[in-house]
Amino acid sequence: MASPTLTTPAPVLRLSGLSHTYTGQRHRATVLKNIDHDFHRGTFYAVLGPSGSGKTTLLSLASGLDAPTRGTVSFDGTDLTRIGLGRYRNKHAATIFQQYNLLTYMTAVQNLTTAMEITGTRSRDKKARALELLERVGLDKQQATRNVMRLSGGQQQRVAIARALACDVDLLFADEPTGNLDEDTAAGIIRIFQELAHDQNKCVIVVTHSQQLAAEADHTLTLRKGRLSA
Ligand SMILES: Nc1ncnc2c1ncn2[C@@H]1O[C@H](COP(=O)(O)OP(=O)(O)OP(=O)(O)O)[C@@H](O)[C@H]1O
Ligand SMILES: [Mg+2]
Numbered sequence: 001m002a003s004p005t006l007t008t009p010a011p012v013l014r015l016s017g018l019s020h021t022y023t024g025q026r027h028r029a030t031v032l033k034n035i036d037h038d039f040h041r042g043t044f045y046a047v048l049g050p051s052g053s054g055k056t057t058l059l060s061l062a063s064g065l066d067a068p069t070r071g072t073v074s075f076d077g078t079d080l081t082r083i084g085l086g087r088y089r090n091k092h093a094a095t096i097f098q099q100y101n102l103l104t105y106m107t108a109v110q111n112l113t114t115a116m117e118i119t120g121t122r123s124r125d126k127k128a129r130a131l132e133l134l135e136r137v138g139l140d141k142q143q144a145t146r147n148v149m150r151l152s153g154g155q156q157q158r159v160a161i162a163r164a165l166a167c168d169v170d171l172l173f174a175d176e177p178t179g180n181l182d183e184d185t186a187a188g189i190i191r192i193f194q195e196l197a198h199d200q201n202k203c204v205i206v207v208t209h210s211q212q213l214a215a216e217a218d219h220t221l222t223l224r225k226g227r228l229s230a
Contacts, residue, residue, distance in 0.1 A: 049223030
C-alpha cells in the first residue's frame, strides 16, 4: 500500500487555529474565527465572501503583512514567525493589493525592476523582463514607461499584477485583482493565474467578488461570519 506521505503532498501554506481581532478604543471586532486550512502548490484558489467578511484580513495574515491574534500560518511546515515576516514576504510570497500600492513617483517598468531588486530576483536584463511582463498583461512600451499616476485604474491594476509576476516566488496572493478590468482583460489575467498554478506549480490564492474568476479556479472557498468553508 502506498505511504500516505506519497499520496498527500505537504501543503505549501497552512493556516492553523487562525483568529484575528481588531481592537479599537471603544470596540473589538473578531473578524476571523479559528480557521484551519491547507493550500497546495499547483493549485489556483478563489476565496469569496461579502464585503467586510475579512478577505483582505485573511490575505494580510497569510501573506505575512500582519500577525494573527491567535493561531499560526506556516510555509512549507515552518511557522512564519520563525522564518520572519519580512523575509517570508521577500522570498516566498508576492501580493497584488486591493489598492495596488504602486510607487507613484515611478514608471511601470521602474515599479517592476524595484520589486525585483528588493526581492533579489535574478534576471539578466531586469528592464527587458519588466517590459515583457507588462506586455503580457496588455501594456505597450509607451504605457510601460509612463509614470503610473498617468495610467488608468485598470492599467495600474495590471502593473500591480505584473509586479507580482516579476518576483519568482511560490505563493501569489491577489486581492480583487480584476475589479477594475473589463471582461476580456480579466479573462486574460485569469489565464495567467491558471498558467502560474498549473505550468509553474505555484499556489495562487485570489480573494474576489467575481463569479467569473471563481468559476475558473480549481477550488472555491467562502468566508462568512469569520469561518472559511469549501
Ligand atoms: N485596521 C483595522 N482596524 C479595525 N477594523 C478593521 C481594520 N481593517 C479591517 N477592519 C474591519 O474588519 C472587517 C473585515 O475587513 P476586510 O477588509 O478584511 O474585509 P473584506 O472582506 O476584504 O471586504 P471588501 O470585500 O469590502 O474588500 C471589516 O468590518 C472592517 O471594517
Ligand atoms: Mg478587501
